[in-house]
Amino acid sequence: QVRLVESGGGFVQAGESLILSCRASGIVLRFLDMAWYRRPPGKGRDLVAGITSDGTTNYAEDVKGRFAISRDYNRVYLQMNSLKPEDTGVYYCYHLDSSTLWDWGQGTQVTVSS
Secondary structure, three states: OOEEEEEOOEEEEOOOOEEEEEEEEOOOHHHOOEEEEEEOOOOOOEEEEEEOOOOOEEEOHHHOOOEEEEEOOOEEEEEEOOOOHHHOEEEEEEEOOOOOOOOOOOOEEEEEEO
């Protein structure tokens, strides 16, 4: 069974940085297409950044140039710079194909104050 555990969130001021980490059990992330998703308060979950098995990355327009996704053997990271209040939400890591039948983790809360 795949289990994903996100960490690294927190409360920061606008302009500051955070790095999120996701570790997995039950599967090796290195060979999979992975992504970070964000659920803003009262809204649905959207893709923020993705990384394919060959290392190709893609980003939502509003985070391009500020966020960077990376990974090692069994963790996926999201470096978030120049944070804005609109980046506030719960962040989840998951397969790049969100229809994959894994359980979602609990996510990690990011709150950016202006």
